[in-house]
Each structure stands twice: as C-alpha cells, then as structure tokens.
Amino acid sequence: xxxxxxxxxxxxxxxxxxxxxxxxxxxxxxxxxxxxxxxxxxxxxxxxxxxxxxxxxxxxxxxxxxxxxxxxxxxxxxxxxxxxxxxxxxxxxxxxxxxxxxxxxxxxxxxxxxxxxxxxxxxxxxxxxxxxxxxxxxxxxxxxxxxxxxxxxxxxxxxxxxxxxxxxxxxxxxxxxxxxxxxxxxxxxxxxxxxxxxxxxxxxxxxxxxxxxxxxxxxxxxxxxxxxxxxxx
Numbered sequence: 001x002x003x004x005x006x007x008x009x010x011x012x013x014x015x016x017x018x019x020x021x022x023x024x025x026x027x028x029x030x031x032x033x034x035x036x037x038x039x040x041x042x043x044x045x046x047x048x049x050x051x052x053x054x055x056x057x058x059x060x061x062x063x064x065x066x067x068x069x070x071x072x073x074x075x076x077x078x079x080x081x082x083x084x085x086x087x088x089x090x091x092x093x094x095x096x097x098x099x100x101x102x103x104x105x106x107x108x109x110x111x112x113x114x115x116x117x118x119x120x121x122x123x124x125x126x127x128x129x130x131x132x133x134x135x136x137x138x139x140x141x142x143x144x145x146x147x148x149x150x151x152x153x154x155x156x157x158x159x160x161x162x163x164x165x166x167x168x169x170x171x172x173x174x175x176x177x178x179x180x181x182x183x184x185x186x187x188x189x190x191x192x193x194x195x196x197x198x199x200x201x202x203x204x205x206x207x208x209x210x211x212x213x214x215x216x217x218x219x220x221x222x223x224x225x226x227x228x229x230x231x232x233x
Contacts, residue, residue, distance in 0.1 A: 004069055007065075007101045007102075010101075011061065011096070011100040011101050014100050015061075015096060015097060015124075017127065018096060018125075018128040019091065019120070021091070026090070026091050026120065029091075029114070029116045029120070030056020030090065030117060032116075033114040056114075057090075057159060057162070058215070059094060059159045059190070059213070060214065061094075061097060062211075063212055064157070065101055066211065067221040067223060068084070068098065068101075068157060070206075071155050071188055071223050072186075074186050074225060082102075082105050082106060082154045082155055083108075083150075083152045083154050083155070084102070084105055085108075085111065085155070085157070086111075086157050086158070087144075087157070087158040087173075087176075088111070088158060089110025089111060089112045090110075090114075090117045090120075091117050091120035092110055092120065092122075092124050092125060093124075095109060095133055096124060096125060096130055099130045099131070107132040107133065108133050108134075109133070109134040109149075110136070111136040111140045112136075112137060113139060113140075115137060118135060118137040134149070140176060140180075144156075144181070148180075154184065154186070155185070155187075156177070158173060158187070158188070159190055160191065160192050161190055161191045163192065168193060169192065169193055169194070169195045170189060170192045173194070174200040174203075175200045177224075177226065177229070178201030178229050179229070180229070180231070181201075182226065182231050182232060183228060183231070183232045186223060186226075187203065188222070188223050189222050189224070190222070191219050194224050201226060201229040201233075202226075204225045204227050205223070208222050
C-alpha cells in the first residue's frame with residue numbers, strides 16, 4: 001500500500017500534466033475576477049465587495065494532504081464512503097488531488113463562484129480523466145444546503161485565509177457550516193477558526209496543525225467535527 005507521501009507525489013505529477021496554465025496565469029485570472037467588473041467576494045452570505053484581500057490562492061499540497069488525511073481518520077458517524085468538498089475550489093487543484101490521493105472517496109467535489117476559474121477546473125478534469133469528480137459553478141451556500149448538489153459533504157476543506165472574520169473567528173463561513181453541514185461532517189479551515197459560541201451551530205475542535213504556505217509564509221490548519229447544525233444534532 002502506498003504511503004501518503006507517495007500518493008501525494010502521484011497527485012503532484014497528475015496536476016502537472018492536467019494544467020496548461022501556469023501558477024502566474026491562474027493567479028492573474030483570480031485577480032481579474034476580484035478587481036474587474038465581475039468582482040468576486042469570497043463571502044457567500046454578504047453582497048459586500050472585497051477590499052483588497054486575495055480571492056485566489058493555491059494551498060500547499062503536502063500540508064493539504066496531512067490535514068485532510070487527519071480529518072478522514074475521524075469516523076463520519078453517519079455514512080460511508082466519504083464525500084470531499086472544497087469550498088472556493090478555484091481551478092480545482094485540490095479536488096483533483098483528493099480524488100487521486102484518496103480513491104476510496106465516494107466523490108471529490110468543488111464549488112467556485114468565478115466562472116473562469118471554474119472552467120479551468122473542468123478542463124483540467126477532462127485532461128486528468130479522474131472519475132468521481134464534480135465541479136459546481138455558483139454559490140457555496142446554495143450548493144451545500146439540503147437539496148443542493150453538494151449536500152452530502154462529509155469532509156469540507158476551505159482555504160479560508162481571505163474569508164470575513166472577527167478577531168480571527170470566521171463569520172460567514174461558520175454560518176455556512178452551521179446551515180449546510182450534517183452532524184459528523186469534518187471541516188478543515190486555515191489560519192482562522194470556526195465560531196464555537198453556539199450561534200451558528202456546535203463545532204468540536206479535533207486537531208490543529210502548522211504547515212508551509214508560500215503565499216503567507218506559513219499556515220495553521222484547524223480540523224473540526226460538526227456536532228450540531230441546522231440539519232441535525
């Protein structure tokens with residue numbers, strides 16, 4: 001059986017062949033979406049435009065693997081196999097990587113609000129020919145709420161460094177989790193943490209890990225389990 005490191009190396013090789021656009025090209029698309037007429041705001045619950053925060057970034061693959069592997073080690077308590085969802089999936093790197101690294105997943109999916117980045121993901125998936133991958137273009141709240149195409153998520157990842165927060169606590173994203181995620185779902189966020197005062201739901205911190213991030217100099221990942229949400233618990 002391949003180690004996590006070996007599977008991540010296979011995923012890295014696959015991503016290299018799946019994307020014809022360079023990292024700089026992908027960053028430019030994200031910045032155009034932010035600063036052009038179709039300005040993108042990473043909050044799904046607010047119509048306010050972003051004021052200079054990056055709307056696009058690419059998370060370190062090895063650190064992603066360590067965080068999600070830890071989350072997958074926590075029993076879902078509700079259903080198997082697992083469904084992975086990347087919120088703000090950009091060009092789809094981490095979705096494709098998840099499908100490659102954890103082939104036992106029922107599926108790996110992403111939701112992205114920027115049409116150009118979403119189409120990059122669709123084209124990359126076609127080149128990679130990976131099964132059980134889905135990309136949704138639109139609002140995460142609509143996609144993940146009960147009855148939406150991604151309402152079966154059991155492991156959620158969000159590169160949440162640019163999401164709205166108060167004192168380091170994620171505001172809109174905590175509300176999204178409380179609205180959409182089933183009890184037992186594990187949620188991985190970065191550099192900011194879920195609000196755990198019970199106003200959005202009840203989230204139990206499982207673990208936190210430090211790791212590399214070339215865009216910020218380093219990141220902290222927080223892994224939670226949903227104990228109670230609007231969908232149960």
